[in-house]
Amino acid sequence: MPVSTTCKPVSVYRLEGGRELADYLGPVEDDVLFDGPVIINGIEGRQVLGTRETDRPAWADQVESLTGLALPELAGRQPWTVVLLPVGEWTFALTFGGAHHLLNDELVDQSFGLSYAIRRLDADRLGTVARAALDATARQIQTSFPGGGDLGAFGLEPYGEMVTRVAGSADLSDLTYGRETRRKHQIRAARSLNLPMSSSPAAFTRDLETLTTIVDEPDEHSALRFWAQTRPLGKRHPLLPDLERRLAKALGGDADAGPLGFAWPHNAIREAESADSFKLRRAGRSPVVFTREDGLEAIVGRLSLLNPRERIRLLRDASVTPCEDVEGQYQLRNQIALRKWISFETEIDHSTYCYHQGEWYRIGEQFVEQIRSQVAELLTHRADLDLPTWVPTGKQDDEHRYCELVAEQAGFVCLDRDLAKTPFNRRLELGDLLGPGDQLIHVKWLFQATAASHLFVQAGSASWSLRAEPEALEQLRAKVRAADPERELKAPSSVVLAVAGRPWTVEKLFTLSQIGLLRLNAEARFLDTKLEFAEIPFLDKKTAKQMRENAA
Incomplete structure (x- = not known):
């Protein structure tokens, strides 16, 4: 049953304070109907009101061509407005009709909306969570539950994912809406906040002050506080x-x-x-x-x-x-x-x-220490493999040459460059080698710290396909039978990451690469696969080049 309230939804941005109000907006190319001062509860702000002309949509010609019918005039005008109001140490921007595009992005507090959400969202009634992975994949995922779901339902990873946008039921008891209705409300949060704010000038400015108070509160009590462990820096961050x-x-x-x-x-x-x-x-x-x-x-x-x-x-x-x-x-x-x-x-x-x-x-410091500690323990899981020394050839196919060298030893099968094809993967590299104990081995010369991230992505993709796509496992078995007709592979016993060029140590890996490794280990455990590591004996590239020159 609807309840009476003076509040209506509005998008609120918080910007760096102490500037001239004109500094908060970029160039306005639309038709401006009003640009001047406004007074809200005794505070002088600025309002800009205008309209944006929309062109004939790009799809109109194709629709007319397909149907043979002429479309009516579809160009139009879209109204918008933005209100700027300095409150305390900050300046707030209220945007309507898409006016957020006018804001000077360098002055926007990038963490404002999410910081409020961490402190006031109900972790058991989340509606939408969008996040981006901070690794070589940089994948982006949005998960929604129309009826709401608890935090565990969203499959958030403890490492290497940055929450970028959320929606859900929030406690607004500190704001006018909560006091008037005694109800929670569905809010949306990213850089900005979309939530009901009072239409009364006095109550409205009190609500803005309250938003800042809440964002500045400690977040120890919140089950969502881990969302703030990895955050982007604003364009004007002092560091x-x-x-x-x-x-x-x-x-x-x-x-x-x-x-x-x-x-x-x-x-x-x-x-x-x-x-x-x-x-x-x-x-x-x-x-x-x-x-x-x-x-x-x-x-x-x-x-x-x-x-x-x-x-x-x-x-x-x-x-x-x-x-x-x-x-x-x-x-x-x-x-x-x-x-x-x-x-x-x-x-x-x-x-x-x-x-x-x-x-x-x-x-954050504690987050990094936790990552490094877990990676250090994970790297102790070493594979029992006897691998020959990798002497760089200086050729483009150096890795393939090394895999063929390893395959000359009993029990090894070279898989490098022998790609599989499945309904979901047209070019799938299942691995570089199969070991004598049916270990699926991925080989990489770590010429730099970031190269490890791509190794983790390759190993993860192969593991998922071998588990989820029967065609992938059957093709792997066929490759093994072709190399050794007497050998019958049921399934790989473990996944081994074998590297040359640098050792497997925490100090030699980027933090973001370590995050990718922890994610790969979590996937391996889910797939009931053992993840192991091997260090390939190697000759450094400078020495190998000198040996080739001397031999010539």
């Missing part, structure tokens, strides 16, 4: 200048600034996996073509010639294109900004900061 200076040093070749890696953008993982070369553009007079193994060296080599400020600018302006040939002549997709290909990590005041997919993230 950004220091973080960018450290990144600039790393891009110039300073190893002490923090670990730097050549990563793969989430929207180009398939192309990057199959690319034989990459082309760096707009980072000098001529493009630079490089392989995945020497990518970081090539990028740092070009950027180290510039001053630190220019390095950060080129990180934004330069681009990388994956190519299907060694010479970089045939691109697999369009150019992608260089910033999407770089990963970096540094520590300030016991907190870890990661540069990932072109954005900065903060990972």
